Amino acid sequence: MLLTSQPSTDPSPNASVPRERNTTLPGLITKIIFLGVVLAIGVYAVPLLIHYQMWMWLGIMVAAVVLIFVIYLTKRFIPGKYLFPGTAFLSVFLIVPVVLTVGYSFTNFGDGSRSSKEAMIAAVQTESFKRTPDSPVYTLAVGVEGGDVADGPYTLFLIAGDDPSQKVLAGRDGEDLAAWTGQAPTITDGRVTAVPGYKLLTARQINDAWANLQAMAVNVPGGSESGIKVQTPTQAYEGKSSIRYDKANDQLVSDSGQVYPNQVVGTANCFVAPDGKCFQGKSWLQNVGTKNYSRLLTDSSIRAQFLAAFAWTLIFSLASVGLTFLLGFFLALTLNDERVRGQKAWRAFLLLPYAIPGMISLLIWSQFFNKDFGLINQLFGIDVNWFGDQTLAKIAVILVQIWMGFPYMFVVCTGALQSIPGDVKEAARIDGSTGLSTTFRIIMPLLLISVAPLLVASFAFNFNNFNAIQLLTQGGPALSGQFTRGGTDILISMIYKQAFGGSGTDFGFASAMSVLLFILTGVLAAVQFRITKRLENLT
Amino acid sequence: MSSSKTQTQIHRHSAGARKRWWVEVGWRYIIGLVMVLIVGVPVLYIIGVSLDPQGSTTGSSVFPSKITFDNYTTLLGGSKGPFLRWYLNTLIVCLVVTVLQIICSSLAAYAFSRLRFTGRRVGILALLLIMMFPNVLAIIALYSMFTQLGEAFPIFGLSTIAGYVLCLMGGALGQVWLVKGTLDSIPQSLDEAAIIDGASHFQVFSRILFPVLIPIIATTAMLAFVGIISEFIIGSMFLKSADSMTLAVGLYGLLQGDKTANYGVFAAGAVMVSVPVVILFLFLQRYIVGGAVAGAVKG
Numbered sequence: 001m002l003l004t005s006q007p008s009t010d011p012s013p014n015a016s017v018p019r020e021r022n023t024t025l026p027g028l029i030t031k032i033i034f035l036g037v038v039l040a041i042g043v044y045a046v047p048l049l050i051h052y053q054m055w056m057w058l059g060i061m062v063a064a065v066v067l068i069f070v071i072y073l074t075k076r077f078i079p080g081k082y083l084f085p086g087t088a089f090l091s092v093f094l095i096v097p098v099v100l101t102v103g104y105s106f107t108n109f110g111d112g113s114r115s116s117k118e119a120m121i122a123a124v125q126t127e128s129f130k131r132t133p134d135s136p137v138y139t140l141a142v143g144v145e146g147g148d149v150a151d152g153p154y155t156l157f158l159i160a161g162d163d164p165s166q167k168v169l170a171g172r173d174g175e176d177l178a179a180w181t182g183q184a185p186t187i188t189d190g191r192v193t194a195v196p197g198y199k200l201l202t203a204r205q206i207n208d209a210w211a212n213l214q215a216m217a218v219n220v221p222g223g224s225e226s227g228i229k230v231q232t233p234t235q236a237y238e239g240k241s242s243i244r245y246d247k248a249n250d251q252l253v254s255d256s257g258q259v260y261p262n263q264v265v266g267t268a269n270c271f272v273a274p275d276g277k278c279f280q281g282k283s284w285l286q287n288v289g290t291k292n293y294s295r296l297l298t299d300s301s302i303r304a305q306f307l308a309a310f311a312w313t314l315i316f317s318l319a320s321v322g323l324t325f326l327l328g329f330f331l332a333l334t335l336n337d338e339r340v341r342g343q344k345a346w347r348a349f350l351l352l353p354y355a356i357p358g359m360i361s362l363l364i365w366s367q368f369f370n371k372d373f374g375l376i377n378q379l380f381g382i383d384v385n386w387f388g389d390q391t392l393a394k395i396a397v398i399l400v401q402i403w404m405g406f407p408y409m410f411v412v413c414t415g416a417l418q419s420i421p422g423d424v425k426e427a428a429r430i431d432g433s434t435g436l437s438t439t440f441r442i443i444m445p446l447l448l449i450s451v452a453p454l455l456v457a458s459f460a461f462n463f464n465n466f467n468a469i470q471l472l473t474q475g476g477p478a479l480s481g482q483f484t485r486g487g488t489d490i491l492i493s494m495i496y497k498q499a500f501g502g503s504g505t506d507f508g509f510a511s512a513m514s515v516l517l518f519i520l521t522g523v524l525a526a527v528q529f530r531i532t533k534r535l536e537n538l539t
Numbered sequence: 540m541s542s543s544k545t546q547t548q549i550h551r552h553s554a555g556a557r558k559r560w561w562v563e564v565g566w567r568y569i570i571g572l573v574m575v576l577i578v579g580v581p582v583l584y585i586i587g588v589s590l591d592p593q594g595s596t597t598g599s600s601v602f603p604s605k606i607t608f609d610n611y612t613t614l615l616g617g618s619k620g621p622f623l624r625w626y627l628n629t630l631i632v633c634l635v636v637t638v639l640q641i642i643c644s645s646l647a648a649y650a651f652s653r654l655r656f657t658g659r660r661v662g663i664l665a666l667l668l669i670m671m672f673p674n675v676l677a678i679i680a681l682y683s684m685f686t687q688l689g690e691a692f693p694i695f696g697l698s699t700i701a702g703y704v705l706c707l708m709g710g711a712l713g714q715v716w717l718v719k720g721t722l723d724s725i726p727q728s729l730d731e732a733a734i735i736d737g738a739s740h741f742q743v744f745s746r747i748l749f750p751v752l753i754p755i756i757a758t759t760a761m762l763a764f765v766g767i768i769s770e771f772i773i774g775s776m777f778l779k780s781a782d783s784m785t786l787a788v789g790l791y792g793l794l795q796g797d798k799t800a801n802y803g804v805f806a807a808g809a810v811m812v813s814v815p816v817v818i819l820f821l822f823l824q825r826y827i828v829g830g831a832v833a834g835a836v837k838g
Contacts, residue, residue, distance in 0.1 A: 045691075054691055056684075086712040086715070090666075090709060093681070093707075101676070335571055337564065337567060339564045340571070349575055352578050356813045356817060359787045363790060363794055364581065364809055368584075373799065403577070467769060467772070470771065471771060517676055518672065521671065
């Protein structure tokens with residue numbers, strides 16, 4: 001009913017719905033070019049995505065191309081032609097991420113656990129490569145084939161130091177070292193100095209790419225126990241791993257005999273070091289069921305912090321909306337009086353905080369509250385450490401919200417006041433109502449009805465207003481004994497910290513928090529729906 | 540005697556009028572002035588900091604010790620980071636995202652307002668609900684999606700403007716409501732006449748309705764544009780290389796790098812970002828206020 005409540009504008013079934021007519025020539029040409037481009041992109045992208053094994057993106061790509069052809073090649077699906085572009089973006093960059101987030105919340109996805117168990121074991125072994133007395137040494141050249149010198153992918157060209165035939169070997173990340181089978185390279189002084197089709201890195205470029213080269217896993221045929229390690233910009237050696245994977249007992253064993261058994265630490269499995277922590281802080285991507293949720297709901301410290309952040313999120317949003325509204329309303333009442341001169345000038349000037357981009361205002365205010373040289377302390381001659389104390393920081397956050405937000409409310413209320421007919425006020429006065437009681441009994445309720453949807457929308461916006469916290473206080477001050485929450489952290493900024501903060505990124509757990517936040521936002525949206533709808537019925 | 544009495548009366552009368560003026564009107568000016576101070580002082584102060592070569596951090600004075608353009612030349616010179624590049628990046632991102640969002644939103648609004656199809660009402664409700672979830676709630680998934688995408692297509696990876704734009708397109712239908720509302724208020728007879736004249740549905744949209752929509756679209760575009768300037772969370776996560784940053788990410792980094800030393804330079808940047816936007820706002824004030832009241836909330 002909400003959406004079709006205006007019968008005069010509701011599309012009537014047949015009469016007015018246009019049909020696809022015979023297409024004009026320019027239209028046809030545009031269509032052919034467009035579909036051609038889509039097909040070309042698809043043909044280019046699909047093999048690449050298959051090569052990188054990105055099945056999700058492959059699915060998205062194929063679905064997009066097929067849908068575009070089905071919708072735009074035929075003369076049917078007219079609404080689809082208009083809805084497709086926006087809906088496609090919305091689906092890929094809003095709905096898919098939400099679904100993925102829900103998926104992550106059931107895993108231990110994080111910095112130390114991104115890859116499969118096999119890949120993790122291989123990485124551990126690669127990193128532990130050691131040079132043994134009899135390990136072969138190679139001359140080294142590093143090349144890129146069309147790729148980026150700074151990012152790779154790199155190919156190592158090696159010649160064994162003791163090989164009189166100077167046979168060239170080539171190795172790529174994740175592949176076995178093998179004899180070079182491409183076009184003949186140029187060899188000078190026992191080292192590859194040019195390869196047709198490749199760009200060889202200079203010593204300096206190799207230094208710049210050092211971290212990437214060290215992370216390369218080029219295996220020597222016969223297993224991941226030994227592999228090639230870049231030693232200097234001109235030299236590499238074959239190293240032997242000091243860590244062995246004992247498949248039978250599912251554990252890692254080091255050369256010195258230390259055993260790292262596969263056990264549960266926290267919510268997930270990993271190879272456990274003697275100190276009870278995961279070996280090198282590493283684990284692998286695995287399903288942990290609802291452990292993230294149970295940790296969130298049953299760990300009393302975490303639950304308390306989540307609830308504290310939730311409470312502050314509510315207070316923050318309510319105070320932001322309520323106080324900006326009150327100030328805006330008060331100013332609108334004050335200045336919206338025919339006896340006050342220069343109405344336009346007042347309004348234009350007071351609009352200033354609304355006109356300044358929000359992030360600029362927030363960053364400026366973060367400086368103003370600085371203890372040592374901030375404007376606030378200077379102006380009032382005080383020495384208050386605003387962001388050092390939880391309560392003061394919260395007050396500062398709200399004050400800034402008021403400064404930034406009151407112009408919007410002022411403008412909205414002025415508009416609403418001007419739309420209240422004069423005879424309403426006149427009637428109230430005749431009934432013996434005085435100025436103040438007219439304001440509160442007659443004007444305020446009328447005004448509230450017209451601005452309530454905006455207030456609710458503003459509340460919903462502030463509920464996830466990450467900028468207002470991050471740009472001002474970064475969620476600080478840090479609280480002792482709290483796990484990630486700072487004194488002014490709202491839910492969304494707390495989750496951001498959990499996911500991308502400095503200490504131990506735990507995407508799985510952060511995703512579980514995000515899912516709870518989805519639910520809260522959904523409830524909020526439903527409430528917003530109801531209020532807006534009820535008000536629409538009222539007016 | 541009598542004359543002096545009249546004088547007192549007159550005096551008393553005008554004092555009473557003045558008192559009444561203060562009670563009824565005068566205080567309004569005072570409150571207005573207080574608000575002007577609250578709004579104006581921070582703005583003037585930051586302009587002062589931007590002109591002060593020492594960035595107003597050392598002295599105890601609120602006024603700049605000396606007025607120079609040193610901070611501006613430092614910032615434009617690029618020694619604190621490629622400011623002009625950030626400016627350009629921000630312009631590109633805001634323009635591209637705004638234009639694409641407006642196109643997607645207008646097309647969808649046309650379908651919802653003028654075309655009949657099954658699932659129309661469900662679709663519109665679902666959209667209303669979905670758009671309430673800001674995509675920052677799914678930042679972790681977006682992060683890994685774009686890490687992947689960047690491996691296959693480096694131009695859409697993290698630290699690229701194209702990838703960032705693509706990610707922001709999750710809000711492609713953010714402007715549907717305003718446009719649909721306006722479309723609903725345009726009489727259907729306008730398109731019916733065109734259809735009888737042999738216009739196709741696309742011609743009805745592009746030649747008849749779109750021109751009527753231009754004012755509301757300009758307003759929405761302006762609000763969306765300014766909102767995107769302030770986008771920070773996805774930017775800070777995606778744009779790690781200095782050359783790919785937007786103003787929001789770059790200026791934040793500048794300030795975090797060294798709050799004291801970079802204060803003046805940051806203030807200069809803040810002034811240079813705000814001045815064009817504020818001027819635009821003042822010129823388009825009427826339309827923007829109208830659009831804001833119609834339901835858009837600026838970020």
